[in-house]
Amino acid sequence: MADLTTNFIGITSPNPFWLASAPPTDKEYNVRRAFEAGWGGVVWKTLGEAGPPVVNVNGPRYGAIYGADRRLLGLNNIELITDRPLEVNLKEMRRVKRDWPDRALIASLMVPVNEDAWREILQRVEDTGCDGVELNFGCPHGMSERGMGSAVGQVPEYVGQVAYWCKKHSNLPVIVKLTPNITDIRKPAQAAKEGGADAVSLINTINSITSVDLDLFAPEPTIDGQGAHGGYCGPAVKPIALNMVAEIARDPATAGLPISGIGGVTTWRDAAEFMALGAGNVQVCTAAMTYGFKIVQEMISGLSQYMDDKGFTSVDQLVGRAVPNVVNWKDLNLNYVTKAKINQDDCINCGRCYAACEDTSHQAIAMSEDRVFTVKDDECVACNLCVNVCPIEGCITMERMAAGMVDPRTGEVVREEYANWTTHPNNPGRCAAE
Amino acid sequence: MRDRQLAPGIVAGRIDAAALQGNFTDLHPPLDDHEALVAADRCYFCHDAPCITACPTSIDIPLFIRQIATGTPEAAAKTILSQNILGGMCARVCPTETLCEEACVREAAEGQPVLIGRLQRYATDRLMDKGVHPFRRAAPTGRRVAVVGAGPAGLACAHRLAMKGHDVTLYDGRAKPGGLNEFGIAAYKSTDSFAAREVDWLMQIGGITLATGQRLGREIVLDQLRQDHDAVFLGIGLGGVNALGLAGEDREGMRDAVDFISELRQADDLSRLPVGRDVVVIGGGMTAVDAAVQAKLLGALNVTLVYRRGRDRMNASRYEQDLAASKGVRIVTNATPIAVHGNGAVREVEFEYSDDDLRPTGERFRLAADQVFKAIGQTLEGADLPALDGRKIAVSDRGRTSLPGVWAGGDCAAGGDDLTVTAVAEGRDAAEDIHATLMAEG
The missing domain is CATH 3.50.50.60 (FAD/NAD(P)-binding domain)
Structure with missing residues (x-):
């Protein structure tokens, strides 16, 4: 079994699976259960300033969307940072870290944007023996209305400034947690790096309304007939998170900046994808909230098996492996020609590929009287929609045409060499070909 | 209890009322809301769906299932009833295993079709329970x-x-x-x-x-x-009902299966409905199965369904055959009745084994019978x-x-x-x- 020991900005943990700062990490009780279940690290629920803690709503704080069979695909929350006194949290953190020295324990922090506030909180959390701090610049609801959370994360200058203060007033590794509620994720990441942060973590939750109660005419979760936007997370946000991780990983200005990947990680496979796109570890919340802490066992066994299959002996060999293959559209090979192919042995004749292609795409699938579905190569543009809507995995595949063959759709010979838009004759701004 | 079941002849009350009630409850209990949603989720919303083609009334099955899945079973019911005004009964009695559910692509994919019949019942029950009739009569034509x-x-x-x-x-x-x-x-x-x-x-x-x-x-x-x-x-x-054309066909205890089924359906109190101890049903269709299964459920000790050709030629679906077997009905195939024995009342029916083309083999056997149901077709x-x-x-x-x-x-x-x-x-x-x-x- 592959060794999953992870060293993330000097913080070691037995595996790369951390629980994100969120409801599951709000208390000693939960965190102990998480460590007993096997989680490699925990980012404690965000701490605020000393004094009276924040309060939460007393009605529902989560909303959800579902896939088939009521599988939870997306979760939205309007919970704020910890609503327990700072002293209680610090005391518990100290006890847990003492008992679980091999696990990563990170303090998530959110205080107003002034140097004294940050210096004050940093001194207090250092005493817990925690391994690092994560600056919560991501929460999009509630705290942002008070000038914290995503209100900071949306202004790169603030991000850099606070990161700088934290490095100045503490020796702890600093992770900056980024909000996705921004046009260009690279800007706050660059600011964090310039401010001296050791790493970024992303994504925090996305502004969202999960649904509307059509009797009350109010957003859900509904509090006394009204609702506020919340933060969206879970499997539904994974594609957005993967892209943002990759954007930072391949930006020359932030290349090499350690990333903790967050956003819909539900299985070992999701984790491996984040890591391949540059994340040094992952943080999980919704999957644990949906299924409990035990899921980490599947993540550990799955990633181990995958690494063994690939011959990887360290997670470092996986991290960033896919980053070079994330390119811009203009760099894609236009001489890569594929056609959809339907395996008739696997086909169950549902006709979804036909409906999708006939109604919404390129009329490239034929349907015979006896319901045999075949691809018309002279119409197929290889859009992949048929593959995507087919209920049988692997039934429809995209087959590459070999060089020298004639593409029946265009009548042109498939070329061997790589060629992209930058040299295409239809491109008015093309570069001269070699 | 056991004594009454062993009592010879055609007598009532072979099993107690509670057991009878249990035996004659819904074969397929209605789906509750959760079960209906889980079942509806499995529909792939096929293009030009094979289940529609397989339905003699061409109900738009993917549409009504989607209407159930989206929380509008009443709209689903209207989709069903606009094609088949007896969609409620058909949901109960259709041999879906040889119609829509046999054609379901998930039968091809996993051997487990979407529960179309039971979803249809769910939708139609919901509408009828509300007492809603979703169609309006056009202006009178005078015809x-x-x-x-x-x-x-x-x-x-x-x-x-x-x-x-x-x-x-x-x-x-x-x-x-x-x-x-x-x-x-x-x-x-x-x-x-x-x-x-x-x-x-x-x-x-x-x-x-x-x-x-x-x-x-x-x-x-x-x-x-x-x-x-x-x-x-x-x-x-x-x-009309086809006759066997055998000597002794008018003996006491010989009866048309349709009469038995009808009497049973109209009975207010099944514990007063008599049934034989040793029942023989002759035929291979749905009527034969319905008679055989219900005789067993009424408390008959031995029920044997005898069909003259092979099992695959029976008009009753494989599902119905298995249902009969699961209730304890013994199915004998490739046997043709040749004589009804008895003295006044029937005591035995004699059969001869035959091949699928009804050629006799010369091998004969007798089945004890105090009640015989004939189910060899109607005219x-x-x-x-x-x-x-x-x-x-x-x-x-x-x-x-x-x-x-x-x-x-x-x-x-x-x-x-x-x-x-x-x-x-x-x-x-x-x-x-x-x-x-x-x-x-x-």
Whole structure:
């Protein structure tokens, strides 16, 4: 079994699976259960300033969307940072870290944007023996209305400034947690790096309304007939998170900046994808909230098996492996020609590929009287929609045409060499070909 | 308890009332909301779905399942009922395993079709429980149509005609409407007087006058009906029963299966309904299975269903055969009855094994029997009917007979399977043709 020991900005943990700062990490009780279940690290629920803690709503704080069979695909929350006194949290953190020295324990922090506030909180959390701090610049609801959370994360200058203060007033590794509620994720990441942060973590939750109660005419979760936007997370946000991780990983200005990947990680496979796109570890919340802490066992066994299959002996060999293959559209090979192919042995004749292609795409699938579905190569543009809507995995595949063959759709010979838009004759701004 | 089950002859109360009640509850209990959503989630919403093609009434199954999945079972019910006004009964009695569910692509994919029949029941039950009738009668046309037979074909025809604004008189020879839905289906498929409730619900369309106790050739005759109406639809079913043609066929204890099924359906108290200890059912169709299973459920000790050809030739579906076997019915195939033995009452039936082409093998055996149900097919009865095709009324694909102004459908008409759902389709389609014909006449 592959060794999953992870060293993330000097913080070691037995595996790369951390629980994100969120409801599951709000208390000693939960965190102990998480460590007993096997989680490699925990980012404690965000701490605020000393004094009276924040309060939460007393009605529902989560909303959800579902896939088939009521599988939870997306979760939205309007919970704020910890609503327990700072002293209680610090005391518990100290006890847990003492008992679980091999696990990563990170303090998530959110205080107003002034140097004294940050210096004050940093001194207090250092005493817990925690391994690092994560600056919560991501929460999009509630705290942002008070000038914290995503209100900071949306202004790169603030991000850099606070990161700088934290490095100045503490020796702890600093992770900056980024909000996705921004046009260009690279800007706050660059600011964090310039401010001296050791790493970024992303994504925090996305502004969202999960649904509307059509009797009350109010957003859900509904509090006394009204609702506020919340933060969206879970499997539904994974594609957005993967892209943002990759954007930072391949930006020359932030290349090499350690990333903790967050956003819909539900299985070992999701984790491996984040890591391949540059994340040094992952943080999980919704999957644990949906299924409990035990899921980490599947993540550990799955990633181990995958690494063994690939011959990887360290997670470092996986991290960033896919980053070079994330390119811009203009760099894609236009001489890569594929056609959809339907395996008739696997086909169950549902006709979804036909409906999708006939109604919404390129009329490239034929349907015979006896319901045999075949691809018309002279119409197929290889859009992949048929593959995507087919209920049988692997039934429809995209087959590459070999060089020298004639593409029946265009009548042109498939070329061997790589060629992209930058040299295409239809491109008015093309570069001269070699 | 055991003593009563062992008692020879045809006696009532072989098992206690509680066991009887349990035996005759719904074969497939209705889906609750959660079960319906889980089942509906499995539908792939196929293009030009094979299940629709497999349904004799062409119900848009993917659409109604999507309507269930999105929380509008009443809309789903309207989708069903607009194609099949007896969608509630068909959801209970259709051999879905050889129709829509056999064609379901998930049967191909996983051997587990979407539960189409039970979802259809879920939707139609929801609508009917609300007492909603989702169709409105068009403005009266002043045309009068006689529909003869208030079974599935007649009811479907009458409803469609009434909806089009015609005035319908619905005749039936029995005291109650419903036909085989009321008298000819196993009790565990239509519990809580569903057939009668469905007819009441159907009649809410208005414009249908029910005339019971009016049997064709007895109280009413076709010529007079034709004179008094603008059109006539015959949905008279098959009133006669085939005989075995054996000596001793009239012995005490020998009975037509359809009579037993009918009596059982109409019984108020099953504990007072007598049944034999050793029951033999002769036949291989749904009627044979319904009789055999219900005899067993009533408490018969030994029930043997004997069919003259191989299992794969039985008209009862594999599912029905397995149902019978699961209830303890012994199925014997490739055996032809050759004699009924007894002294006054039947004591034994003698069979001879035969091959699939009914060639006798010379191997014979006897089965003890104090009650024998004959279920070897029903026949058309009646004089002065339109021209026949074989033993049934010849019809065009729109139900037209050889007589002008006379249509026919259901079991009495040639072509199509003898299924409730087929009868509904034929009654409905004939109504559409009658309507088009009457309107074209101006």
